[in-house]
Amino acid sequence: MSDFIAQTAERVREHAARKSPLRIRGGGTKDFLGASGAGEPLEVSSYTGIVAYEPRELVLTVRAGTRLADIERALAAEGQMLPFEPPRFGEAATIGGTVACNLSGPRRPFAGAARDFVLGARIVNGKGEDLSFGGRVIKNVAGYDVSRLMAGAFGTLGVLTELSFKVLPRPPAEATLAFEMDEAAMIEAVNRWAGQPLPLSATAWESGVLRVRLSGAASAVAAARAKLGGADVPDGGTYWLSLREQALPFFEGDAPLWRLSVAQTAGPLGLTMPQLVEWGGGQRWLRGDAELGPMRDAAQKARGHATRFRGGDRAGGVFHPLAPAIAKIHRRLKEAFDPAGVLNPGRMDNF
């Protein structure tokens, strides 16, 4: 066992014995996300490096403190990528934090989320045990899928120490098209196109303009472009990068940012707030001061859930409340991985 893992396990054991909470911290770029956790910091950003990367296997194993920027550079050198296009929200962003928050970018509805590409995870659970689940192969059904359970658990079930991913080749060609249409027409169009064999890789709509990205073989991108029409966006790459990093003007300023993850086909939410819709209608960003209740109602009506993503009062609850039977399973899972309740307690509101 590496020194880092041994020391981390020891530290967790000490804290478990004293029931003293730990706040797991990588690059510190996601501090704004989730309910604010209590506890002494457990720094994990020093555990860095690529453990194994064999491009011809399409599999990458990294230490969880490795920066996303470093990983994406190594993949790009081999013409490959993390297909879920993770946002960084800062250069110090680590792969561990990305998986803990299950953060995915514009490509998510067409390629899959961070959780879809996790093949294996090595963790230190709340008892200070060094455990490995999943592995380095694409198909693996031995034991429960604990690795994917870690994605989006915000470190409340285990400290991520090493992660394996399926990676994919970068698409050889890309193009961005723009269309003027209202929200309802946009929702209809992006869902209709998603039901056709088109090389879609992202959609985003704001202020009456829909942008669509096509990625794939040059011939397929050209054919789809001819079929869909619309106006060519010459600096498409810059737009999608700014969207991924929430650097577009829409995201500027201090007004709270809400994330409503809803059914892709759900009609306009009808909220009088600035809105940006991506993920083929599935992810709707809203800006402004609002009460939790109405935002949750709006999300629920659209068959989804609401998250207070950035800003505002986090103490009142950040995530959508769970159905009682599901909450019961959550409580027991937390107990199963972290019986002393020392790992990021409260980061997911009640867990």
Next chain:
Amino acid sequence: MNALAQPPASSLESRRADVAGRLRECLPAGAVLVSAEDLRPYECDGLSAYRQTPLVAVLPATEAEAAAVLRVARETGTPVVARGSGTGLSGGALPLADGILLAMGKFNRILEVDPASRTARAQPGVRNAQITEAVAPHGLYYAPDPSSQIACSIGGNVAENSGGVHCLKYGLTVHNLQKVRGLTIEGDAVEIGSDALDAPGYDLLATVTGSEGLLVLLTEVTVKLLPKPQVAQVVLASFASVEDAGEAVAAVIGAGIVPAGLEMMDKLATAAVEDYVHAGYDLEAEAILLCESDGTAEEVAEEIGKITEVMRSAGSTGFRVSGSEAERLKFWSGRKTAFPAVGRISPDYYCIDGSIPRGAVSKVLRRIGELSTHYGLRCANVFHAGDGNLHPLILYDANVPGEFEKTEEFAGDILELSIEVGGTITGEHGVGIEKINQMCAQFRTAELEQFHAVKAAFDPPGLLNPGKAVPTLHRCAEYGRMRVSRGQLPHPDIPRF
């Protein structure tokens, strides 16, 4: 042969009467089966070497009836084994002598197809292929396609996280699910997943997928559908050695191609299928590859060009590109019928499901050849080469005393070999009862304990399919003693790597 210990017969009979009596109070007449004759169809799944008669079999038709069965189970402390179509290959649906066998066959309706959101909601007993048939008029399909897709149920697919031949590009069951509905042993109806692209809280959908019926009883499955590719074409390539074919597989991926399917078969397997379906395979080749491209017409033309180029420079001794849909299906027919074809050349066969890093293919196939010689049993290799999932088929005769035991040992060696090269004991068939001992080799005590704790979070009394998928620590201790008793290293005559 029974995998699990038998309780004494007299207490079993009184339990049967008690449990059946309670079940009859809440289920329609005919939905509770107790006679030996009625129970026989349920005594095994697709892994027919293991058989066990259940205490009782029930065939509920509604979620309320299924909930009533679970209530009886809970109140009487009776284990429950759910069963879909019974095509599973790891004994996951093998009944327990003191347990209720819950057959989901009456849950056979597709409840909703929503072409706009590309989803279909089905009861768990619906067959995999039935979904694709139902949504085809909308130009959509359900991507995961296990070989048994005409028979296997979608509920079983979720339980096993089933794969198929298109996983590298389209993922496993877990990647193609929107949400599931189920019942906990405590009687709660739970919706796991959501209509959105994610759900709040922990990713319980991933946890339940592939949980082999140990966590919840599924009552509804909503799958994601994909637009049917306009065109598909397949390249059939021959190689003079298994190593060359393995190298070609790596070269295809290395060239930035993600084929829709990439399959390898060795000489013994191709000979068996050629004799059976006349797929047009090259009988001189030591190994053949089937490499499929799908997508728009332009994409496929471009990709097939690249694939043939890679095959040629990787030393293919000959290749053909399907010129029509009929020819494409003919090329695939051999691969899809490999198991029954092998069944024709041997009284019995045993299918393995190890998954390995692609780079270890040549090594592993060579070692399997050596083990084959050592045990004196033939082995045909069928391989999802694109995703590293091996299906060696060991040929044996159950009527020859000791041959099944030898086969099991051979199988165990292949699984442990898969672990040794950084792979896993099961890529897509599940652990069930079949690979339960090898779980002790793949996971350490603390990891197995964590699995048991996960089960307890969903199923505190431990009544859903107990004894499958995750071994008890006691069982691992027994197994460890057994392995050591055979000597420090099994088969000292075989070089290890």
